[in-house]
Amino acid sequence: MTNEKMEQGLAAALKKTAPDDVNGVLSRCEERKGTVIPMTTKKTANRKWATLVAACLAVILLCGGGVFYQQAHAVASVVSLDVNPSIELKVSRNEKVLVCTPLNEDAKAILADMSNGADLKGAKLDVAVNAIVGSLVRNGYLDSISSAIMISVEDKDTARAEKLQRELTSAVDGVLQTSEAKAAVLTQTLTQDAAREQQARENNISTGKAALVNRVLTINPSLKFDALAKLSVEELKDLAEAGAPAMPIGKDAAAYAAEQYAGSTALDSVTAEVDSELDESPAHYEVELHTAWGEFEYLVDAYTGKVLSGQKDLLATAPAGDETAKPTVPSGGADIGHAKAKSIALNHAGVSENEAYDMDIELDDEDGTLVYEVEFKSGNMEYSYEINAASGAILKHEAEIDD
DSSP: OOHHHHHHHHHHHHHHHSOOOHHHHHHHHHHTTTOOOOOHHHHHHHHHHHHHHHHHHHHHHHHHHHHHHHHHHSOOEEEEEESSSEEEEEEOTTSBEEEEEEOSHHHHHHTGGGGGGGGGTTSBHHHHHHHHHHHHHHTTTTOSTTOEEEEEEEESOHHHHHHHHHHHHHHHHHHHHHHTOOOEEEEEEEOOOHHHHHHHHHHTOOHHHHHHHHHHHHHOTTSOHHHHHTSOHHHHHHHHHTTOOSOOOOHHHHHHHHHHHHTOTTOTTOEEEEEEETTSSSOEEEEEEEETTEEEEEEEETTTOOEEESOSOGGGGSOTTOGGGSOOOOOTTOOOOHHHHHHHHHHHHTOOTTTOEEEEEEEEEETTEEEEEEEEEETTEEEEEEEETTTOOEEEEEEEEOO
């Protein structure tokens, strides 16, 4: 069969299966003109499916966005920085500061130019820590070679806590080196502990410092938590290294002992700088008194308050006619009162009012400084305190077995 005959055959077959009946088709369409072909069912179904899909997507987006928001604003880690100022930072998973809280008066002074910590909200953690450490350096907390700053990281995720600890240690080291500060950097990671958190809240300290206090108490359980909480990180570190043999008198009391020995307690112009050396033998405080005519160093026994060395009569070294060497008696208007003095002494000793007896409180003038002398007994112990009547600072305290 030739190609021509094959094409003719195919054409004939197509005519039989699909006849050329255009007019017939048009006439049949004409008959149905105006008739609506029902397609609403399919359109409605499609629209319903489209609406359902859109709703599901919206729910997914809302839920997903909510989860993301919660994760970004949930507290993942708690970082505390302690010297004597104690500052707590609550941090999200992406290392953004959610809350910055000063835990004592010294910390409020450190954060004063940062709106009491509010300016650090939303900042990256390392930036916030750099700002805080910089303020600590400027305020003289990290100048001494014996001073120390403690970084504590509390997190359920141990790996994340250790990572933050390494990063923050490096950041703080960098600030200290740049500013030529001499302080040591102590670090620790913590897991959540409800009892420790309660101790921290009750004593206005960080959970990191509470952990350090508890470490000292494991060495000497006879010491009191609230008394130890008043010590600086530097003192607690040295005390632990020395085996915590007894409760040290504290920096304020050491400064007062030195000034009293020097006869300069009534001089407003004299300031004191104190370093603790509790891990040395004998354990002592180094007190440097700054006057208008020179600097004078004293060593004070850390447990008895006895002055071990230093200039006895500081006023004798003052140049003749120096107005700054004239004693000034503070105004009697500033007085904390007997009740407050008693409360301060009892709280420091860790003794309740019901447990105390033979209480004796007297207001005395010690070289131009008004001082409350508080004495009482509890159990087989006898306590004595000297408390600044204007500020409430404990200048001296002793505790001994009552014979």
